[in-house]
Amino acid sequence: MKRFIGFVTKEFYHIFRDRRSLFILFGMPIVQILLFGFAITNEINNVDIAILDHSNDAITKEIINKISASKYFSIIQLIEREDDIESVFKKGNVKAVLNFEQDFSKNLIKERQATVQILTDATDPNTANTISNYVNSILKKYQQEQNKAITINYVIVSEPRMVYNPELKSVYMFVPGVMTIILMLVSAMMTSISITREKELGTMEILLVSPIKPFQVIVGKVFPYIFLSVINAIIIVLLSIFIFKMPVQGSLILLAFESILFIVSALALGILISTISATQQTAMMISLMGLMLPVILLSGFIFPISSMPIPLQFISHAIPAKWFIIILKGIMLKGVGLEFIWKETLILIGMTVLFMGISVKKYKIRLE
Amino acid sequence: MGISINHISKSYKHVKALQDISFDVKPNELFGLIGPDGAGKTTLFRILTTLLIANEGNATIAGYDVIHDFKEIRKHVGYMPGKFSLYQDLTIEENLKFFATIFGTTIDENYDLIKDIYVQIEPFKNRRAGKLSGGMKQKLALCCALIHKPKVLFLDEPTTGVDPVSRKEFWDMLKRLQQKNITILVSTPYMDEAALCDRIALIQDGEILQIDTPETIVKQYPKTIYNVNASNMYQLIMSLKAYPHQYSVYPFGEFVHYTDTRDGFNPDELKQYLQAQNLSNITIEKTQATIEDSFMEFAK
Numbered sequence: 197m198k199r200f201i202g203f204v205t206k207e208f209y210h211i212f213r214d215r216r217s218l219f220i221l222f223g224m225p226i227v228q229i230l231l232f233g234f235a236i237t238n239e240i241n242n243v244d245i246a247i248l249d250h251s252n253d254a255i256t257k258e259i260i261n262k263i264s265a266s267k268y269f270s271i272i273q274l275i276e277r278e279d280d281i282e283s284v285f286k287k288g289n290v291k292a293v294l295n296f297e298q299d300f301s302k303n304l305i306k307e308r309q310a311t312v313q314i315l316t317d318a319t320d321p322n323t324a325n326t327i328s329n330y331v332n333s334i335l336k337k338y339q340q341e342q343n344k345a346i347t348i349n350y351v352i353v354s355e356p357r358m359v360y361n362p363e364l365k366s367v368y369m370f371v372p373g374v375m376t377i378i379l380m381l382v383s384a385m386m387t388s389i390s391i392t393r394e395k396e397l398g399t400m401e402i403l404l405v406s407p408i409k410p411f412q413v414i415v416g417k418v419f420p421y422i423f424l425s426v427i428n429a430i431i432i433v434l435l436s437i438f439i440f441k442m443p444v445q446g447s448l449i450l451l452a453f454e455s456i457l458f459i460v461s462a463l464a465l466g467i468l469i470s471t472i473s474a475t476q477q478t479a480m481m482i483s484l485m486g487l488m489l490p491v492i493l494l495s496g497f498i499f500p501i502s503s504m505p506i507p508l509q510f511i512s513h514a515i516p517a518k519w520f521i522i523i524l525k526g527i528m529l530k531g532v533g534l535e536f537i538w539k540e541t542l543i544l545i546g547m548t549v550l551f552m553g554i555s556v557k558k559y560k561i562r563l564e
Numbered sequence: 565m566g567i568s569i570n571h572i573s574k575s576y577k578h579v580k581a582l583q584d585i586s587f588d589v590k591p592n593e594l595f596g597l598i599g600p601d602g603a604g605k606t607t608l609f610r611i612l613t614t615l616l617i618a619n620e621g622n623a624t625i626a627g628y629d630v631i632h633d634f635k636e637i638r639k640h641v642g643y644m645p646g647k648f649s650l651y652q653d654l655t656i657e658e659n660l661k662f663f664a665t666i667f668g669t670t671i672d673e674n675y676d677l678i679k680d681i682y683v684q685i686e687p688f689k690n691r692r693a694g695k696l697s698g699g700m701k702q703k704l705a706l707c708c709a710l711i712h713k714p715k716v717l718f719l720d721e722p723t724t725g726v727d728p729v730s731r732k733e734f735w736d737m738l739k740r741l742q743q744k745n746i747t748i749l750v751s752t753p754y755m756d757e758a759a760l761c762d763r764i765a766l767i768q769d770g771e772i773l774q775i776d777t778p779e780t781i782v783k784q785y786p787k788t789i790y791n792v793n794a795s796n797m798y799q800l801i802m803s804l805k806a807y808p809h810q811y812s813v814y815p816f817g818e819f820v821h822y823t824d825t826r827d828g829f830n831p832d833e834l835k836q837y838l839q840a841q842n843l844s845n846i847t848i849e850k851t852q853a854t855i856e857d858s859f860m861e862f863a864k
Contacts, residue, residue, distance in 0.1 A: 202665030206654065213653045398649035405613045405643040407635070408666045561634075563615040
């Protein structure tokens with residue numbers, strides 16, 4: 197036990213004396229959360245659009261007013277000719293153009309049908325899609341209001357309600373994702389680097405020629421990082437609660453337990469990486485390329501897993517982060533208890549045991 | 565309590581690092597492994613400290629087998645690798661304390677063993693190991709290797725990169741440690757340090773050339789060596805090498821060590837030859853053979 201405490205003390209010296217790493221360790225979560233929360237967002241606000249109104253009558257005016265009154269759009273340009281559409285897009289500041297056909301009102305009243313063309317700049321497909329949806333819903337709303345006066349048979353009124361995130365805040369989606377990335381990176385990268393550093397500096401040689409046991413070295417390496425990662429998780433949760441008003445619907449104790457479980461599985465992965473890499477640089481590259489990318493791309497953090505090709509969906513099952521994100525969203529947004537996420541929890545426990553087992557087996561008691 | 569090595573061979577992918585090495589180190593002996601870089605010294609150390617497994621042969625340390633009893637060996641030996649391998653971001657005191665702890669002891673418990681060495685670096689005990697001079701690093705590394713009172717001490721090139729004064733101090737310390745019932749196996753590329761060992765093994769290209777006391781090895785040198793000096797060192801060496809009767813010519817400090825093939829060698833004859841080669845200030849004197857001369861002779 198004394199040996200173990202001595203080892204952990206030494207690890208803490210290493211961590212606290214390496215100011216730069218310490219700064220990254222605690223600076224990264226704060227910067228990432230703020231960045232994802234404020235800057236990177238799927239919502240649209242005050243998108244600049246242009247109007248080409250061939251009809252220029254009472255109804256088109258009213259529609260245009262409704263659009264410009266919404267907080268989503270600001271009309272910055274009125275154009276006169278079809279030919280100008282391309283040139284405003286090319287300038288780049290206009291993201292969409294509404295093109296009302298000639299005799300819009302007349303057609304609407306006489307033929308009961310009129311056309312407005314929505315042109316969007318699809319160089320950014322997500323935004324284009326969102327813009328077109330928003331415009332559509334404004335038009336639909338207008339139509340429903342008008343139809344109240346006239347009675348038509350069979351009108352289906354769809355009434356969307358977004359549960360768990362009624363305001364569609366993207367920060368709700370980013371917080372679980374960023375928390376996952378950070379815990380994964382801090383835990384896996386830092387441990388793998390710290391073990392390979394011993395190899396690189398030759399201190400592993402002395403540690404091997406001493407009575408200290410392999411599991412004491414491994415647990416001694418992991419222990420300080422569990423501590424630091426928990427602090428990180430707390431910082432992230434506090435930031436998201438107090439700055440982004442993100443609710444934590446479920447139990448905080450369950451959240452803490454699941455986070456520690458994920459941290460331990462990431463640490464186990466870190467140890468595994470260190471057993472296969474000889475230098476700190478390799479360890480870092482494997483952690484960054486092998487963990488960061490899958491966590492961002494395949495965990496369902498940004499891109500929905502259900503819309504991926506089947507082989508990628510398959511791979512995503514093997515990524516611990518995917519399960520943790522499901523757990524996090526469940527606890528934080530839906531407020532579910534363990535009875536709804538026991539399957540994901542078991543999968544994480546299984547993965548952790550597997551990684552640990554392989555690491556202890558692969559830990560070299562000699563130099564080769 | 566000594567070391568026994570039997571027919572150890574080790575090869576890496578394309579290199580034969582050690583070939584059929586056998587020797588014994590007696591209890592409390594200060595044994596030197598002398599050879600140039602790449603001779604296989606570090607590989608042998610790693611096999612003896614249980615870090616590598618030999619392809620053939622076996623060895624015991626203080627009676628324990630290096631493969632089966634590796635856990636016992638790891639408790640009872642002190643190992644100082646060739647490369648400085650302490651924690652650079654820990655202070656002298658923290659390093660020493662750490663190694664004491666992982667060996668299940670304390671600094672106080674074995675302080676008398678390291679006292680002579682530790683007092684020299686104690687004034688800097690709060691300085692980080694990375695900021696120490698080469699000599700101080702070696703002293704600290706030796707303290708860390710000794711803190712658990714090992715039965716056998718392995719020192720792999722402990723004086724490489726250390727200034728001459730510190731080197732001398734270091735060897736004085738080894739001599740004192742020997743008095744405290746510690747068997748020491750030390751390797752060095754410096755031939756002058758060989759004379760300070762009880763016995764030495766000369767090793768080159770993974771093979772042992774000779775094992776004996778330094779005195780005996782020097783005595784066995786078959787030829788008479790002459791110190792030759794002249795004004796132009798380079799030209800002197802070239803001229804000596806061109807001399808038809810030369811047996812060996814090695815630069816040695818400010819002199820050239822010269823041996824002749826003939827039994828009835830007359831130095832005056834050589835002097836005349838060198839004068840004819842436009843060399844001046846020529847001196848030719850008999851001298852004692854050194855370990856280096858012996859090594860060169862064996863390695864020939």
